Amino acid sequence: MNLFYNKEAVGDVAFLQINPAEGNYNYVMQGDIVEIQLDGEVVGYNIFNASNQTSISGNGHIKLTETLVSEFQKAIEAAGFNYRLDVDFSPKFVVGYVETKDKHPDADKLSVLSVDVATEKLQIVCGASNIDAGQKVVVAKVGAVMPSGMVIKDAELRGVASSGMICSMKELDLPNAPQEKGIMVLSDDYTVGQSFFEE
Incomplete structure (x- = not known):
């Protein structure tokens, strides 16, 4: 799972990539969260107003922490999605x-x-x-x-x-x-x- 964030250049949006995938995506927006699907599978989320909902900071590729994942999970569930984030924190x-x-x-x-x-x-x-x-x-x-x-x-x-x-x-x-x-x-x-x- 990869996280990209650049508030100054892109705006207050966290881009959470679950699976690298290419194709015709479906987008489902609920509240500040956009769920990105491909062939019925969730491949990512765009989280708007990310700094209001999480402790995210920095620019570029952001290292995922257990705290950030927990905050994203709460935001995703609060928007009405039931997807469970599963993150491997082992060193890459x-x-x-x-x-x-x-x-x-x-x-x-x-x-x-x-x-x-x-x-x-x-x-x-x-x-x-x-x-x-x-x-x-x-x-x-x-x-x-x-x-x-x-x-x-x-x-x-x-x-x-x-x-x-x-x-x-x-x-x-x-x-x-x-x-x-x-x-x-x-x-x-x-x-x-x-x-x-x-x-």
Whole structure:
């Protein structure tokens, strides 16, 4: 679930994206809340007068907190909707360990990786030339919002499923990121599964 808010540029509206989706949306407005539906499924909410109903502040992509989710839930219910917000607060940028690296069957420059992130093993397709088995890396899990605003989703790359992304310093917008391409390889001091950023 992603939250965008920019009071100065857009107005006092919180944009709550539940599922990234594209198509012909249906909009149902009740009070200050607009429920956005696609094929009968709720994919998001626009909450008008958001600062009067919640403690939201800041500009751009806003980090969801348990307090904000609770406030949004109350506003949604008060408007007469019965949708239940279900938010995963687990860290989205974690330390992963590349267990195996195999050649992509249909693309010379892509590798298919099995990456342990402690809670699960992820299959990730990666194009970095410096990726290898035995490395600790930063994994952007599905649902992560990159500094660029891109949301990480389950995908297929040349016919192979990929759940997450191995990150470079540049993609993470870290200071002193090298200009040459390549993923960020971590030292052994990092623990598999730990949050990469302070949460």
